[in-house]
Amino acid sequence: MKDGFLGFRTSFMLDFVVVALVLIVPILLYSLYMVKYQRRFTLHRNLQLLLGVILLVAVGLFEIDLQFVQKGWQNVVAKRTIPLTEEQFGFVRTVLRIHLVFAISTPLIWAMTIILALRRMPSPPQPCPHSELHKKLGWLSTIDIVLTSVTGLVFYYFAFVAKY
Template sequence: MDFPGPDGFLGTRASLMLDVVVLAMAVVLVALAWSVLQVKRGNFQLHKWTQVGLTVALIVAVLAFEIEMRLYGWEERSAGELGGQASPLTWQVLYVHLVFAVTSFFLWPAVAWRALRRFPSPPAPGEHSRSHIFWARLAAIIMTLTAVTGWTFYCVAFVR
């Protein structure tokens, strides 16, 4: 069907940026796991730059994604017809996803910003460690839940 805006490449009804973000979340989780592994090995500098890169990439991706959603919408694609509306289940899954996504959007950059300000350069364990380990682990868990609920939304909205 000829929906407004660019089509995605995964062969579903979703748009280009939806497909980009769905794939990007998988890359983010793998990079996050690798980055935490670097901490365990004492490679704090590598952890730092991976996390800073992820933070910038996430902000850029979310902005591009939001612009596309505001310009072209997603409900018609979800419904599968022009002028159609998304199902009640799709909205319920979206609200659950948004709770985690909005929390991530604020928590993640805050954790990165505080780490940059409070760890020494080059980074090493210190006074900020206790706080960072608590908030950074929470940010990592919420980011994982953002991805899982995001993939669920994608399947319910654009694949069924």
């Protein structure tokens, strides 16, 4: 287990966060379908809060593992059976930086979307004057989390899976 459970030389928490990022996308699409086409506002709120908690726990544990247990992503990459050349390592670092742009902005914008919705929308939730801003923030949050997920998987592939 110390090398993860997806079959590559990573870490348990890295694999855990990869699975969480993949699972989040279909739940999010379902929640958006429910609010946009079925007008199931309370279900949408509950699903979004659940996703928020999953994100917070997964990313929190992941960061603790990566920073304090593994002591940096470089140490995880160093577990590869065939080490990366300097050029490949540079490429992987660039992919990681792109991923971090989305990964860092996502929790901030998710928190803002959730906090404003809980404060400004009625309970049980209904369309209201905050709807217009909520829809903009909601779609921005959606795009951000999808890009976090996609770029995270690209990083995982080039850092741990690719044979080059």
